[in-house]
Amino acid sequence: MQFHSDKAIYIQIADYALEKIGKGEWKPDDKIPSVRDLASELEVNPNTVMRTYDFLQQQEIIYNKRGLGFFVQENAKNIIHTQKKKQFMEVELPAFFESMDLLGISIDDVVQHYKNKK
Structure with a gap:
């Protein structure tokens, strides 16, 4: 993924996740990549991905099942x-x-x- 300096990286990663959901690649109640997996895939710090996931949770796009990971909200x-x-x-x-x-x-x-x- 190519990052641009005009936007915070965690927001660009959020846009990436929103695109995946919008295109139906990540469906409602699907488990999404773990923080570590997505960080590795995008070659970013896991803390940045965690910040993205926190941001998406606040917007009620994804939710966390303790011990299982993050999932796409039904109405995302x-x-x-x-x-x-x-x-x-x-x-x-x-x-x-x-x-x-x-x-x-x-x-x-x-x-x-x-x-x-x-």
């Missing part, structure tokens, strides 16, 4: 979808509209481009 995909939609609507879309204004791109241009992508 819905939580992720809601969070990503909010992020898109509040951060990405306003930036997109600002770029449209700066470049003189109309909503009709965007709609036409969207229709042509299919």
Whole structure:
């Protein structure tokens, strides 16, 4: 995994986990890789992965079964979808509209481009 300096590593690992859940590679109630296994796979310190797992637990994306490991919450995909939609609507879309204004791109241009992508 390539890490970027614009975001904390534990957040980038969280994004990786969210992607795995979103794509259905990690399903509800599936056991996810142990802290050590994921740290080894991603070549990071286990403390960083633990911080990621703590972060995901706080968001109710994963849960811990003492002595067994971490598992995907039943409704994790819905939580992720809601969070990503909010992020898109509040951060990405306003930036997109600002770029449209700066470049003189109309909503009709965007709609036409969207229709042509299919």
